[in-house]
Amino acid sequence: MKKQIIKDLKKRKLNLVNDNRFFILKSLIKNSNLKNPVRWSASLKASDLSKTNFKHKIVKRCVLTGRKSKIHNNYRFSRLMFLRLVRNGCVSGLKKSTW
Incomplete structure (x- = not known):
């Protein structure tokens, strides 16, 4: 059980870092005042973020x-x-x- 708790804590820390980064990239993607190449590069970077670090992967323990x-x-x-x-x-x- 201790191993699972440590693993969950690591996921929570990574989620905290990536959540802020994803929020900024998402706001860049939705901003229609920016040029298309900037928005496309932001969408590529957002898709490159690891899928294991989002909120739905975190388990309450x-x-x-x-x-x-x-x-x-x-x-x-x-x-x-x-x-x-x-x-x-x-x-x-x-x-x-x-x-």
Whole structure:
């Protein structure tokens, strides 16, 4: 699991770098005031960016266990670890409800 977490962190860092670059190239492509050769070269550079570094390739993983399913959005823990932490009282402001 640790290997997958490290791999995911590398993908996130590459995505951050390439996301800004892709945004600039996309704005150059859509700008109709520029000449066509500039726009074409921008579109070629945008297509050359690696396809593995986009947002849809990033997987949300639990910080503690590395599970990729059922992740709580606010805390970045899996469902099982979140319940375990709440029961132990590690998350402030939350407690397990009883009926």
